Each structure stands twice: as structure tokens, then as C-alpha cells.
Amino acid sequence: MSDKSAAVGAWEALFRAQVTIMRELTACFPTNEISFNEYDVLFNLSNQTDKRARIKDLTQHLLLTQPSISRLVDRLTAKGIVEKLSDPGDGRGIIVALTSLGSEVFRSTAVRHADAIARRVGGTLDRDELEQLMALCLKLRLGPKIADTPNEDRLCFPDDPSLPGDAASVPDEPVAAAESSEGVTAPVGVGS
Numbered sequence: 001m002s003d004k005s006a007a008v009g010a011w012e013a014l015f016r017a018q019v020t021i022m023r024e025l026t027a028c029f030p031t032n033e034i035s036f037n038e039y040d041v042l043f044n045l046s047n048q049t050d051k052r053a054r055i056k057d058l059t060q061h062l063l064l065t066q067p068s069i070s071r072l073v074d075r076l077t078a079k080g081i082v083e084k085l086s087d088p089g090d091g092r093g094i095i096v097a098l099t100s101l102g103s104e105v106f107r108s109t110a111v112r113h114a115d116a117i118a119r120r121v122g123g124t125l126d127r128d129e130l131e132q133l134m135a136l137c138l139k140l141r142l143g144p145k146i147a148d149t150p151n152e153d154r155l156c157f158p159d160d161p162s163l164p165g166d167a168a169s170v171p172d173e174p175v176a177a178a179e180s181s182e183g184v185t186a187p188v189g190v191g192s
Helices: 003-027 036-046 066-078 100-122 127-141
Strands: 052-054 082-087 090-098 177-179 185-187
Touching: 003 100, 036 052, 036 066, 036 082, 036 090, 036 100, 066 082, 066 090, 090 100
Parallel strands: none
Antiparallel strands: 052 090, 082 090, 177 185
């Protein structure tokens, strides 16, 4: 098997495993109070030092468009789970902050969601395999950034020098994408 065939085969295996597991986790998502995508907004807010972030910054951590995130935030605001605040540094910007109810909803959901992840992933792989998987995924995630790669070595369209390399579009945080019942991809995480 060539290196190219092995790389494509590994990608296919990784992608199919991720989609399969995400479908299972989405199907058994532990609450009807919030959606899987709404949970991801709460997850990302809970990982911020002050439990708040600008909508603009959330787009870097979520696999959703800014208009989709704005709609999710509006729904969460209506439920009292987050609040929208004016951004003092940007007159048109909005800061989203977890409320105390939002923190409670997140914590109770995260515990049950983590249990489901542990059963599905930890029930399939042993400790050494889990650590190896984490190391390999980190290595893949931290691979060469497009902007730092010469044109001839670019992942996409290596022969088109007019295309900018946009390392800023690569999220800093690891995310696993899943297709929801609404056909939207969303990452998942479990806060500490």
C-alpha cells in the first residue's frame, strides 16, 4: 500500500469512526432542555475564564456559521441560560455570558454526556489505546498550518498561488464534528 493510499485509508477510518460515534452520542444526548449544538455553546463558554465570550470569538470554536450561532444564542437567552451583553470594546459586538442557570444546565448535562462518551469510547478502547488515540489526534491537529506551508506543499490547491493560506481559520481547540438531526455539524466536548 502506498503512503497516499494509507493516508486516505486512515482518513476514511477516522472520519467514519467519528461520524458513527457522534451519531450514537447525539441519539443518546442526555437532556431535552438544550440541543446538542446549544450544549456546545455552553461547553465553550464554560471553558472561558469569566464564562463569557464574544459571538465573533465563538465562531472560532464551533463548527457553525455566525448566523447559526446567533440563533442558538437567541434561543439560549430566551431560556435564561445565557445573557447577551454589549461589548464595551466594539459598539456593534455582543458578548454572551453563562447565567447561573446556564452553569447548572451545563454541569448536569456534561456529567451525563461524559458518562456516555466514557461508555462508548472507553468501552471500546483500553487505556493505552485511548492515550495513543489522543496523541495521534493531537499530532494531526497540530500538523503544518496552511499559511506556513510553501505553495507546492499546500494541502488544498497547491498550484494556485493566488489562494491565501489562512491559518487563522484553523481552530485552536480540538473539536469532533457530528451531523445533527438538523443536518448541522457541531463539535462536542466535556468541560472539567
